[in-house]
Amino acid sequence: MGMEIDVLVQGNKELLSELERIVQYRFTDLRLLQKALVHASFAFEQAQIGKNNETLEFIGDAVLDLVIGHILYTRYPEMKEGELTRLRAALVNETHLAVMAREIELGRFLFLGKGEDASHGRNKSSILSCAFEALIGAVFEDAGYEMASSLINRLFVPTIETKKEEMLIADAKSRLQEVLQEKHNEGPSYRLDLEEGPSHQKSFTISVMFRDEVLGTGEARSKKEAEQRAAAAALKAIAVSGDA
Structure with a gap:
């Protein structure tokens, strides 16, 4: 990961420890956590192109899809594949991931370029959701599937039932239309x-x-x-x- 990440880790140990306390996970390799917090705008300003959180975000995205998919498959065996896919999408989309990021105050831990910081980048849903995925990717890289799964379970399970209810209510009009059309040929x-x-x-x-x-x-x-x-x-x- 290079010397520059090491320098950031040395200078930000307290900050990193605070985030570890919030997510209740202690990293073996703090450089992974540090890298998860570096936005492309910061890396660009420091002439460290490519030394940002985008590859960890890529991993985190895949891990979230898998773990959330498995949680839903286990919790709701009666749900059809299409419903499971839509519920997972409601949980792993930018808006909801940004909500999760705000719950752990992720914004204040981010390393942003000056321009991005000045334009309220710490509260942008796109930046927060990507950093959240990168954080999950960092945990996965640091400790593997079980640890990442346990963190995702802890953070997501309280919101799953609410999202399911919201989805069912949002779908209710089209489902009712289908039921009545099928049975009586009118809506x-x-x-x-x-x-x-x-x-x-x-x-x-x-x-x-x-x-x-x-x-x-x-x-x-x-x-x-x-x-x-x-x-x-x-x-x-x-x-x-x-x-x-």
Whole structure:
């Protein structure tokens, strides 16, 4: 990894130790952790082209896909392949990885070029998600699959159920449409029952109708989400009654 990373490690031992404490993992080779924190903009300014976190990010991305895939496969044996793929994508996309990075305060540990730092690079989702992947890659390189898997489990498992619920609600309208089309050859309609509150804090109550019957009702801050929640309630009711 070269002399330059060694110099950074020597000068930043306290900072690196603090991050180790937060993620509850102590590196055998601190140079891996240091490299995971070096953004391309910093390496470029230091004339150390290529001495950045991009290759560790590449490894981390693959490890995350594998470990999260395995967690989902084990936890939800009833889920179809397409659903598993979409749930994994919801957990391993830039937005969610940036949320995970913020939870461990990764932004303040990054080594950024002056321009990138000045333009709030420490809070950019693209930079944070890449650094998070690089951190996972560094743990994998330092200690192998089991250790990386244990860290990913600890960080991700609390959010998996929420993401699954969000995904099911987001999918509910299209799933309800499919169920009714298949059984009755026609789809549902949505009725706005109530719209209340000031413009910046509106609340919508919407019912999903089928042949003048209310199948389910949902309430949310947007019409779209209220419709999705109504459809989710309808699907639950249909599953309980065993009929559409």
